[in-house]
Amino acid sequence: MNQPRGVGVTAVFVAAARALESARDDRLFNDPWAGEFVRHSGWNPPIDEIDDASRDELATWVAVRTKFLDDFALDSVDNGCGQVVLLGAGLDTRAFRLPWLRQVTVYELDTPEMVDFKAAVLGDTTPDVAARAVVPVDLREDWPAALREAGFRSDVPTAWILEGLLLYLPDDAVETLMDGIGELSAPGSAIGATITNIDVAATMNDARVLRDTLISREGWLSMLHWSSTEDPVAWFDSHGWRATAVQTDEIAQRYGRTMPEESLLTQVRAGMRFLISAVRKQD
Ligand SMILES: C[S@@+](CC[C@H](N)C(=O)[O-])C[C@H]1O[C@@H](n2cnc3c(N)ncnc32)[C@H](O)[C@@H]1O
Numbered sequence: 001m002n003q004p005r006g007v008g009v010t011a012v013f014v015a016a017a018r019a020l021e022s023a024r025d026d027r028l029f030n031d032p033w034a035g036e037f038v039r040h041s042g043w044n045p046p047i048d049e050i051d052d053a054s055r056d057e058l059a060t061w062v063a064v065r066t067k068f069l070d071d072f073a074l075d076s077v078d079n080g081c082g083q084v085v086l087l088g089a090g091l092d093t094r095a096f097r098l099p100w101l102r103q104v105t106v107y108e109l110d111t112p113e114m115v116d117f118k119a120a121v122l123g124d125t126t127p128d129v130a131a132r133a134v135v136p137v138d139l140r141e142d143w144p145a146a147l148r149e150a151g152f153r154s155d156v157p158t159a160w161i162l163e164g165l166l167l168y169l170p171d172d173a174v175e176t177l178m179d180g181i182g183e184l185s186a187p188g189s190a191i192g193a194t195i196t197n198i199d200v201a202a203t204m205n206d207a208r209v210l211r212d213t214l215i216s217r218e219g220w221l222s223m224l225h226w227s228s229t230e231d232p233v234a235w236f237d238s239h240g241w242r243a244t245a246v247q248t249d250e251i252a253q254r255y256g257r258t259m260p261e262e263s264l265l266t267q268v269r270a271g272m273r274f275l276i277s278a279v280r281k282q283d
Pocket of ligand 1 (some may be wrong): 008010011014076087088089090092093107109110111114138139140163164165168169248259
């Protein structure tokens with residue numbers, strides 16, 4: 001089995017955080033596959049050896065955004081979306097985990113390396129909850145063609161999920177991605193997304209989240225590209241979407257969680273970690 005490397009390692013961090021959340025008595029969700037992904041990833045040391053403050057911040061951030069986007073996906077399907085597209089799906093298991101209220105197809109797009117690793121770990125043990133189509137493709141290339149080839153229908157309203165993705169793409173690729181999403185979106189389509197300021201992400205290294213792990217400091221910094229936006233609502237509006245942007249701290253409080261104050265991530269955060277839900281504007 002080829003273990004994740006490069007930007008694929010970030011999906012392992014997310015899985016590690018979901019494994020921590022799943023082990024809590026007051027968990028916001030249960031992802032029984034998350035721990036398996038980490039075990040097969042070759043990540044050493046395990047997440048429970050990271051300093052407490054950094055681990056709590058990472059775990060809370062991932063738990064809150066996962067729950068937020070779980071609810072977003074279920075609501076979108078309840079409101080008429082017949083397809084869910086996970087862009088940069090990584091080790092996301094929503095296709096198996098969520099109690100979909102009606103028949104839905106979940107498309108998962110990520111690099112061929114990530115798709116292969118995920119398939120190798122999952123084996124053939126996953127429940128048949130949603131119809132699932134896996135699309136190995138680089139999102140800087142012609143992913144709309146690959147998505148259509150996999151059966152995607154642009155006449156069916158779609159719920160798009162962009163979780164922990166945009167900051168890893170160059171500015172021009174983000175613009176092209178948004179253009180592609182817009183062209184493929186039937187009326188009634190929706191986007192759920194995370195927007196993280198690049199300065200916040202870069203400090204993760206100082207918080208020792210990545211020390212002695214699969215990525216070097218240089219490797220981590222070299223993955224961060226998108227220059228982001230200070231006004232996500234205006235940015236989505238300019239791409240044809242009516243968005244709501246809420247700070248993660250606020251959503252965390254709704255779920256009875258608090259973002260830890262002691263970590264370096266919190267100390268330097270400039271109010272730039274948003275959870276987004278958006279609907280396609282009518283022409
Ligand atoms: C932080 S992970 C998030 C994964 C998933 N959305 C989640 O929240 O569990 C980022 C993911 O984006 C994927 N990714 C980054 N750049 C990509 C590209 N150019 N093409 C396809 N996938 C990419 C990585 O392989 C990785 O799985």
